[in-house]
Amino acid sequence: MQVPLLDLKAQYATIRDEVVSAVTEVLESQLVCNGPAVRELERQMAEYCQCAAALGVSSGTDALLVSLMALGIGQDLPACRTGGKCPGSPEVITTPFTFFGTAGSIWRAGAKPVFADIDPETFNLDPAAVERAITGRTVAIMPVHLYGQVAEMDALLDIARRHGLKVIEDAAQAIGAQYKGKPAGAFGDCGCFSFYPTKNLGAMGDAGMITTQDKDLAARMEKLRNHGQSRQYFHDWVGGNFRMDSIQGAALSVKMRYIERWTERRRANAERYNELLADVSQVVTPVARPHCRHIYHQYVLRAERRDELQAHLKDRGVASAVYYPLGLHLQDCFKGLGYRKGDFPQTEKACDEVLAMPIYPELTDAQIDYVAGQIAAFYA
Template sequence: MIPFLDLKAQYASIKTEIDAAVLGVLASAQYVLGDEVAALEREFADYCGAKHAIAVNTGTSALHLALLAAGVGPGDEVVTVPFTFVATASAICYTGATPVFVDVEPVTLTMDAAKLEAAITPRTKAIVPVHLYGQMANMDAIKAIADRHGVAVIEDACQAHGAEYKRHRAGSIGVSGCFSFYPGKNLGACGEGGIVVTSDDEHAKAIRMLRDWGQEQRYHHALKGFNYRMDGIQGAILRVKLRYLEDWTEARRAHARRYSSLLAEAANLETPVEAANRRHVYHVYAVRSRDRDGLQRALQAEGIQSGLHYPIPVHLQKAHADLGYLPGDFPQSEAAAREMLSLPIYPELTARQVEQVAAALRQDAYVD
């Protein structure tokens, strides 16, 4: 069997370092925040090209706090896309604001900047582009529209660790950028975790307070905050993994190139496109087919796992029916939800496994 993701293989490759890092935290008894989390914050901020990083307990919490720091609250609107994981919209709702959707581009499946301005109203407080599957959205166009209307841009970079737009790292272009360290991410914890990066001193100060009960100092609560702190063990583990992230990213990119080459002649199948001036980090390698479900069954018959990201766009989810959107409102997102199939891609995947997956999709054996 070829698994969709193999976290055991990653752990085995760096087991000695991970075990030592965990034991170090246990010995220090700094179980919540602490020196390892502070060091991760410095190192990840530097990696992203940002001044500050504030570690939290999940990527959803990162989005929530970044929105609050930008002043988003009840009565406001936040523009984002419906073709994303539901957490993007949920974080907006947590603030009391209303998600407003715009459709995605048909090729990159990121926010369609040509449709963005029509969605902005006097109530718009922020725009949240989603860097889907590991590729950044069209940030020049999005930022220009946001600046024209005086609204904040908060990057949902939960799938885009190390992705670049015109040599700028994900998270460094908007007022803040939000990352998830869920185990399956390109940089994943052994549990939950997230982080906000920003170069805005005031935003950083507010987010640090909000993640820890709104405290300016112990027992002095200036804001209505949350318990969104990162565990020390996760901070230590992520520091180890961060040292490998660039090598792992290049392995993902090599696998993606190989997939695209092997599937170039496959009938009725579209492979991902890396847009100009962008570095795609392939958190997900998703092919597109009108017979997506048939392809998934064919892979399963060959012992190959695959995934669907995402089969129901947010505007059609029952939980968000109150927003009033209907089928057909966002045709590109709805088509992608029907047609995208995610293939196995992770650094430990072998070249031979990539060939097996491609062969199963082409329904023809690959010969070296």
């Protein structure tokens, strides 16, 4: 049996006619950049994430960058002095166990990424470690809702409040995830989503979204995504071209109708794996905290002899992946930050042990049974 990590063609086949018709409408209108189809997606996302505003942008990475810029972190935007002001290079605390774009956006905004270690159970930022990393230069916290489970927001928001810090949620992997009944993206000053095709809600190319409860901040971000322009060819700030293509808005609006159904399939698949792997003592199945709605962007095991298991599965037609093999504190481009191996033991241990298994909604029970059976056979 073959089990791919993801089967985008299978999903597309179920919605092909609707997507083609929505995209064709955009093409006929020729309103192809940041047009009405993007406005409709923004309306849907603001409602889904229980936020006052949502802004379509070019990618999840750009969502993070625009958020930092709009909060005045790392650069001095005239008339945008809302925070981020401190002597020297402002610091943003985040996790080293995430996709590169998280810390890369902090760096590109002109701020310094400061890392704090993760909670080994959830792989998300450990609030106690965040508190220890705060200095006089800290201006913001960027928690990542890794694999689709919201970080410990009560504790993180409490730290932010006590220290006067901004909070930018990296919700790239967490659309539809909830913490105590509240959706990802509704907690911080901004929530940043990625619609990269492999995400739970994937575009037909690159796209992203920023959510916020702050309408003034939304107005600043709206300007920044279009070169800081106040009216055509008059620029208040240096922004960039961070606009979303209208065909992405149209395709994503169609997919929004299915996101809950797909999420429930992922959750059911996770449940099935959990049951089948309960007696395999060499793997630890994902821990979903009781107050969290995990949306399983990834279903990630901790596995003994991880690399051997991965090779064994590959030989038997089962794809898997390592997210992520190296902590961001040890990446070459961040050498200048001065971190060393051993600085974040939980992150480094996770890098050696994690293995993401197929979890996509179209996976059949027979495929899940086969994957779990092959994992059990490896250790037997």
